[in-house]
Amino acid sequence: MNASLVRPLVRAELRAEFRAGEVVMTTIPFAASGLLVAAIAIGADTPLLRRVGPGMLWTIVLLFGSFVTLRRTVSGEPTRQEVLTLLGVDPVIQWVARAASSTVLLLGVIAVLVPVTVVIYDPPLTGLAAQAVAAVLVAVGLGALGTLAADLTASTRSRTSLVPLIVTPLTLPLVLAAVQVQEGAVYAASPWPWLLLAALTDVTIVLAGLLAARPLQEGAV
Amino acid sequence: MRIGRTRVLAGLDVTVAAGEVVGVTGPNGSGKSTLLRVLATLRRPSRGSLDILGRSWPDVSSPDVRRQIVLVGHDPGLHPDLTLAENLELVAALSGLSPASARRALADVGLAAAADRPARACSEGMRRRSGLARALLCRPRLLLLDEPHASLDAASRPLVAAVADQVKARGGAVVVVTHDLDGAAGHLDRVLRLEGGRLTAEGCA
Numbered sequence: 001m002n003a004s005l006v007r008p009l010v011r012a013e014l015r016a017e018f019r020a021g022e023v024v025m026t027t028i029p030f031a032a033s034g035l036l037v038a039a040i041a042i043g044a045d046t047p048l049l050r051r052v053g054p055g056m057l058w059t060i061v062l063l064f065g066s067f068v069t070l071r072r073t074v075s076g077e078p079t080r081q082e083v084l085t086l087l088g089v090d091p092v093i094q095w096v097a098r099a100a101s102s103t104v105l106l107l108g109v110i111a112v113l114v115p116v117t118v119v120i121y122d123p124p125l126t127g128l129a130a131q132a133v134a135a136v137l138v139a140v141g142l143g144a145l146g147t148l149a150a151d152l153t154a155s156t157r158s159r160t161s162l163v164p165l166i167v168t169p170l171t172l173p174l175v176l177a178a179v180q181v182q183e184g185a186v187y188a189a190s191p192w193p194w195l196l197l198a199a200l201t202d203v204t205i206v207l208a209g210l211l212a213a214r215p216l217q218e219g220a221v
Numbered sequence: 222m223r224i225g226r227t228r229v230l231a232g233l234d235v236t237v238a239a240g241e242v243v244g245v246t247g248p249n250g251s252g253k254s255t256l257l258r259v260l261a262t263l264r265r266p267s268r269g270s271l272d273i274l275g276r277s278w279p280d281v282s283s284p285d286v287r288r289q290i291v292l293v294g295h296d297p298g299l300h301p302d303l304t305l306a307e308n309l310e311l312v313a314a315l316s317g318l319s320p321a322s323a324r325r326a327l328a329d330v331g332l333a334a335a336a337d338r339p340a341r342a343c344s345e346g347m348r349r350r351s352g353l354a355r356a357l358l359c360r361p362r363l364l365l366l367d368e369p370h371a372s373l374d375a376a377s378r379p380l381v382a383a384v385a386d387q388v389k390a391r392g393g394a395v396v397v398v399t400h401d402l403d404g405a406a407g408h409l410d411r412v413l414r415l416e417g418g419r420l421t422a423e424g425c426a
Contacts, residue, residue, distance in 0.1 A: 005314075009311070012300070012303060012311045015303065079296040079297075082261075083298035086263075086290050087288060088285065089315055090284065
């Protein structure tokens with residue numbers, strides 16, 4: 001297994017995505033609108049908005065992030081996957097490349113939605129380093145889980161609705177950890193237990209993805 | 222060979238020798254494309270044996286065997302948002318080849334001027350030719366072509382024979398599924414006819 005093949009694959013995935021603009025032109029504006037609509041629904045209760053802001057951010061990231069992992073990928077479509085298979089690219093490498101590119105895109109989504117949340121909800125800006133680590137852990141976990149779920153549902157007709165159904169409950173530890181890290185920063189509580197929970201969730205998801213990649217692809221033969 | 226409960230190939234005993242170009246013809250649904258996918262190790266035969274490049278199933282599905290096989294099907298497997306050059310440069314990068322070799326392969330099939338055009342903006346024929354460019358780039362020992370003449374204009378049709386001849390000259394084998402026996406006849410050593418998943422005729426082209 002040649003890990004150096006991940007780099008050209010990720011580069012191609014990201015280049016194709018930036019050119020297609022699905023995430024930038026559709027997912028991010030839609031997610032930002034979601035944050036705005038939720039704030040309008042809550043009303044002009046500023047203390048409440050400040051309190052619920054981080055929770056709203058991670059809920060929106062979770063809901064819209066699963067669609068990021070469903071975008072048309074360089075290595076995910078059946079014919080392109082066959083071309084890669086015949087080039088001798090290990091299914092595990094293909095999975096890692098797709099999960100890594102999804103993670104990068106999710107980090108981009110989070111990087112845009114955080115300032116939007118700050119503007120709309122005005123949450124307390126404390127413990128930023130721990131929150132940045134939490135954001136990376138959420139992106140890694142969601143990217144890996146979405147890629148795994150997309151593979152699991154590859155041959156089903158209702159893939160677009162099945163993936164969020166699989167992803168949403170399994171990412172609850174990540175969302176919980178991200179929100180608790182922010183809450184903990186307000187009350188000067190240690191973020192480590194929650195960061196550890198997010199990291200363990202990520203490790204579990206990534207291991208499951210790595211172990212399932214080959215059987216899932218070879219099982220389709 | 223079954224797909225679901227449908228028997229697609231049955232009683233098929235075929236050998237393709239190194240340096241041979243074999244045509245496969247037959248009516249729609251006769252199992253031609255399935256045969257190519259089995260030969261490409263992308264479909265597991267439900268019964269019988271499969272030997273490719275000196276290896277037997279399941280060894281044939283190892284990366285070192287698969288790297289020596291190129292399948293150019295109806296869909297050449299291009300990402301629509303990447304240019305033809307970027308698509309082929311990815312193939313080159315994954316094969317340990319230079320980006321320049323990808324552009325050379327595109328030039329060899331007459332696509333130098335269209336190399337920087339997104340695949341989505343290319344005609345069906347151009348996308349087909351990019352599949353042939355992939356075959357030139359990867360220098361396979363087993364080349365599998367599914368209806369390679371479809372969508373190609375008269376000027377581009379000789380490219381199929383040129384690519385097949387290159388593989389043959391290097392001692393590789395070529396299997397061409399085609400409905401266009403007249404167009405392909407010049408470069409086929411042998412023709413197989415499939416009907417209902419069975420070999421019904423075999424002869425020299």
